[in-house]
Amino acid sequence: MEEKMTTLRDSAAMRWTALLLLALAMFCSYIFMDILSPIKDLMQSTRGWDSTAFGTMQGAETFLNVFVFFLIFAGIILDKMGVRFTAVLSGAVMLIGGLIKYFAVSEAFMGSGVETWFTNHLNYIPVFQELGVAPFYEGMPASAKVAALGFMIFGCGVEMAGITVSRGIVKWFKGRETALAMGSEMALARLGVATCMIFSPFFAKLGGSVNVSRSVAFGVVLLCIALMMFIVYFFMDKKLDEQTGEAEEKDDPFKISDIGKILSSGGFWLVALLCVLYYSAIFPFQKYAVNMLQCNLSLTEAAPGTFWGGSSVTIIQYIIMLAVAACSFTSNFSKNKTTKIVLMALAVVALVVYCYMGYMRGTAETIFAVFPLLAVAITPILGNYVDHKGKAASMLMIGSLLLILCHLTFAFILPMFKGNAAGGVIVAYVTILVLGASFSLVPAALWPSVPKLVDEKIIGSAYALIFWIQNIGLWLFPLLIGKVLDNTNQDIIEQMNAGVIDAETAATSYNYTWPLVMLACLGVAALVIGIILKAVDKKQNLGLEEPNIK
Numbered sequence: 001m002e003e004k005m006t007t008l009r010d011s012a013a014m015r016w017t018a019l020l021l022l023a024l025a026m027f028c029s030y031i032f033m034d035i036l037s038p039i040k041d042l043m044q045s046t047r048g049w050d051s052t053a054f055g056t057m058q059g060a061e062t063f064l065n066v067f068v069f070f071l072i073f074a075g076i077i078l079d080k081m082g083v084r085f086t087a088v089l090s091g092a093v094m095l096i097g098g099l100i101k102y103f104a105v106s107e108a109f110m111g112s113g114v115e116t117w118f119t120n121h122l123n124y125i126p127v128f129q130e131l132g133v134a135p136f137y138e139g140m141p142a143s144a145k146v147a148a149l150g151f152m153i154f155g156c157g158v159e160m161a162g163i164t165v166s167r168g169i170v171k172w173f174k175g176r177e178t179a180l181a182m183g184s185e186m187a188l189a190r191l192g193v194a195t196c197m198i199f200s201p202f203f204a205k206l207g208g209s210v211n212v213s214r215s216v217a218f219g220v221v222l223l224c225i226a227l228m229m230f231i232v233y234f235f236m237d238k239k240l241d242e243q244t245g246e247a248e249e250k251d252d253p254f255k256i257s258d259i260g261k262i263l264s265s266g267g268f269w270l271v272a273l274l275c276v277l278y279y280s281a282i283f284p285f286q287k288y289a290v291n292m293l294q295c296n297l298s299l300t301e302a303a304p305g306t307f308w309g310g311s312s313v314t315i316i317q318y319i320i321m322l323a324v325a326a327c328s329f330t331s332n333f334s335k336n337k338t339t340k341i342v343l344m345a346l347a348v349v350a351l352v353v354y355c356y357m358g359y360m361r362g363t364a365e366t367i368f369a370v371f372p373l374l375a376v377a378i379t380p381i382l383g384n385y386v387d388h389k390g391k392a393a394s395m396l397m398i399g400s401l402l403l404i405l406c407h408l409t410f411a412f413i414l415p416m417f418k419g420n421a422a423g424g425v426i427v428a429y430v431t432i433l434v435l436g437a438s439f440s441l442v443p444a445a446l447w448p449s450v451p452k453l454v455d456e457k458i459i460g461s462a463y464a465l466i467f468w469i470q471n472i473g474l475w476l477f478p479l480l481i482g483k484v485l486d487n488t489n490q491d492i493i494e495q496m497n498a499g500v501i502d503a504e505t506a507a508t509s510y511n512y513t514w515p516l517v518m519l520a521c522l523g524v525a526a527l528v529i530g531i532i533l534k535a536v537d538k539k540q541n542l543g544l545e546e547p548n549i550k
Helices: 012-033 037-047 051-067 070-081 083-105 113-120 142-173 178-189 191-204 212-244 256-263 266-280 283-296 312-331 337-361 364-368 373-388 392-417 421-452 456-487 490-497 503-507 513-540
Strands: none
Touching: 012 083, 012 142, 012 178, 012 191, 012 212, 037 051, 037 191, 037 212, 037 283, 037 364, 037 503, 051 070, 051 142, 051 283, 051 456, 070 083, 070 142, 070 456, 083 142, 083 212, 113 142, 142 178, 142 212, 142 456, 178 191, 178 312, 178 373, 178 421, 191 212, 191 312, 191 364, 256 266, 256 456, 266 283, 266 392, 266 421, 266 456, 266 513, 283 364, 283 392, 283 421, 283 456, 283 513, 312 337, 312 373, 337 364, 337 373, 337 421, 364 421, 373 421, 392 421, 392 513, 421 456, 456 490, 456 513, 490 503
């Protein structure tokens, strides 16, 4: 007899619909998060942002989360007010921050009274300046200051959304396919990275004229869509609580002592440290990856007016990218072996075509856009494996090894192919795909492990604390990369200041060796923490190597 479905959560279709809403919202937020990353060179040539200004602005995303402890408050809000309220709130906060950032890079800002005020103010921030952690500095372009301010507000919303989505997935999938759901959500959301890499430069250069504000406007429209997705989820979640008779989490009040319970867990601290090291080696890198490729590859951009240099090829390549993602992702859920093989074969063919198109277009952003595609294919596989077989801690160690290998390849091997266009692009593609695959190990293995370490009623606060610790790295390393880049490329800066080379040439002439070595060192530290975590898990029987479904 067919099992009776009593609630929305018991229906696989409804569970995965709720997940899709959350994933689409995060997809849109991921696009905005890196909306300026593929046009770093244009920000330098049109707005005067050097690497330090760019890195300071990018690091500002997490400033309030780290130094005003907003993420901790977000966790408290989540535990007191519940998933649906916090989801809608996070969507609204993201949109407000996005609108401020758009104004900062728009033509309306240039020459305005706001630009004058920010040029003359916020050049010295007491206490923060002495500690070396100020979000602004003297000489920082006014547009970068205001963009940083908007990015701070956006960062509060997007990190709040991150912990809310994690809690929402636990709510809908606990005791079921938790790791598969988390892995699938992140795989779909990370398509936002590829979307951003393809369309941000497309909109910035649309019509043959450069206007960086068009890229940010595109991102703001998507933030409106993200807010709508959260609103629809609000009503689904409300219906679920009505069916189960469960009250929203706010009826279980948050206590300060709960934070003490979380912080007293050794396993929690190891997972948190692993998270900050791992994410610090990935997200800050994404913000500079396109410029790094521009500096290391011998690319010849297709001439305007040709097929490869036209706007239509962007749409075609994006459709092919979606085909890669759709075929590889759905193959994981096919029970028919022949269908699975056909879907994977189609995905491989489409991926080869996609990579060929990126090479023919001759742009770094279309090459780096391949980053999440292998992750989309294997994240559900890894999540399903963790659900049924376990081995989460072991997977994190493998991910760290791949991370080290990829950053060292970018640092030392890729520059050897300077002048060899085809060889350099092949090395870049393979390394980027492997890096994306290593990143997929985190959502599939790390996030589903958190419920094993803390009580269910404080999961929101536990995720908030991990995200807060993670945000320290996400604030620090974009800033460090920018400073290291400027300090190790003084000759480029001196030539630009002397008028020997223009800002556009300077923006694509940096040597990225030392920033990449720094990121590889984070991978080494993550590997050490992973080894310790596995030993602690074995000794204390935390269950990290055990399957989620028993």
